[in-house]
Amino acid sequence: xxxxxxxGSMQAHExxxxxxDVGDRLGLEVCFEDTGVDKKIVGNVCTFSASSHELPERVxxxxxxxxxxxxLHNIPHDVKPPLLMTIRAGRRGFFFDVEPYEAExxxxxxxxxxxxxxxxxxxxxxxxxxxxxxxxNEVAVLxxxxxxxxxTVSRDEEKIYSLDGDGVIVATTAGSTAYALSAGGxxxxxxxxxxxxxxxNPIQLHLRPVVLNVNSEVSVEVRSGSSEAxxxxxxxxxxxLSPGVELRIKxxxxxxxxxxxGVEEFYERxxxxxxxxx
Numbered sequence: 001x002x003x004x005x006x007x008g009s010m011q012a013h014e015x016x017x018x019x020x021d022v023g024d025r026l027g028l029e030v031c032f033e034d035t036g037v038d039k040k041i042v043g044n045v046c047t048f049s050a051s052s053h054e055l056p057e058r059v060x061x062x063x064x065x066x067x068x069x070x071x072l073h074n075i076p077h078d079v080k081p082p083l084l085m086t087i088r089a090g091r092r093g094f095f096f097d098v099e100p101y102e103a104e105x106x107x108x109x110x111x112x113x114x115x116x117x118x119x120x121x122x123x124x125x126x127x128x129x130x131x132x133x134x135x136x137n138e139v140a141v142l143x144x145x146x147x148x149x150x151x152t153v154s155r156d157e158e159k160i161y162s163l164d165g166d167g168v169i170v171a172t173t174a175g176s177t178a179y180a181l182s183a184g185g186x187x188x189x190x191x192x193x194x195x196x197x198x199x200x201n202p203i204q205l206h207l208r209p210v211v212l213n214v215n216s217e218v219s220v221e222v223r224s225g226s227s228e229a230x231x232x233x234x235x236x237x238x239x240x241l242s243p244g245v246e247l248r249i250k251x252x253x254x255x256x257x258x259x260x261x262g263v264e265e266f267y268e269r270x271x272x273x274x275x276x277x278x
Contacts, residue, residue, distance in 0.1 A: 001111075002048055002056035002082065004033040004071045006063025012089040013041040015062050015103050020045065022104055026111065031056065033071060036063075050074035058083045060107065064090020069136060069234045072256060077124050077133050080254045083117070085110045094177065094269070095120075097260055106261050115259035120174045121193060121214055122252035125233065127245065132233050134252040137175030140232040141220045141247060142167035142200065150226035153197060154219045155212055165202035167229060170195060170218050170249050177270055185209040190266050195251075214251055221246040 122134035143149035185198035
């Protein structure tokens, strides 16, 4: 069993230690993910690396959406992610439904299979034969500050539009409620399997977000005469894209699976979280 804790969070570390104690009582070894854990707090514990090709079959993530995205971003694109349980110990926790006070009880449920699995599709981007680690929310091609990026966006070799502006966001169903939503994209019902293409501040005011089949391949080309753009995957800047470069984005081979322990009230949770930040 693996545990991922929010870096620098005393609360997350304390919950992790409680889960380790439960594991000890049940004869189960609990190992902490190495990049987030502070051994000054938890002591001498076994650890594992997210970048390894041999991950625990089940992992508990304690923190917020940033902790979850960091962990998933470090898993290689050709490795199936483990089944996850999520405990909220952060400000933003859209993927988190277990509260700290019930962590130990739900942990036992997780061990005994008393949960419902929800799957979240991901995206991978390929550039010059190199594939990024998958994105749970979005792949974005963005301008550098103060510059205009000129892009051509296509679906399965069919041009959707050319745009001049701050870039384009290509999002999953789950990611439709994140960065793409702030760019004017639609909220996709979680039962849909789709990809959202959302232009970001285009000069061409008639351009609008497009919803595509999840099996589509989206290509984004930086047009000749454009300034360089940057490739951003779930908030991580991975590099620059020069004019003439084409990025290809498609569905990842494996989704993220998260164990849920209650009724999934998607819209109630969504709008409650949105109102928290107003």
